[in-house]
Amino acid sequence: MTKPFPDWSARLAASLAALERGDAANKAFLAANGDAVARAMTGAPVDGGPRRPGTGGCVVVNISSAHIPALTRPGATYKNCYDLDAEARVGHSPPPSPKRQMVDSAL
Numbered sequence: 001m002t003k004p005f006p007d008w009s010a011r012l013a014a015s016l017a018a019l020e021r022g023d024a025a026n027k028a029f030l031a032a033n034g035d036a037v038a039r040a041m042t043g044a045p046v047d048g049g050p051r052r053p054g055t056g057g058c059v060v061v062n063i064s065s066a067h068i069p070a071l072t073r074p075g076a077t078y079k080n081c082y083d084l085d086a087e088a089r090v091g092h093s094p095p096p097s098p099k100r101q102m103v104d105s106a107l
Contacts, residue, residue, distance in 0.1 A: 006106065012038065 020027040036046045043056030
């Protein structure tokens, strides 16, 4: 089953709150950095101004061409290696690397 998309705004706020340690100057510095990251990821210039269409963060996921027909069927959804483990395979299923598990959990 696919995990819900992470609430990145809440994660950023929680991280900043944990790092500020009650220091007002630290809080202001961290808030400015957090705002710059949020603006960059959403396509807004870090120095102010409106969002620029077509800019901001993106994710690229490599997928084997063998899986494209199944993915492009009407109503089809992407299945990661954990979803595919439940289906029949020829040979054994290689275990996902720790890096792959980290990426999949972030997606």
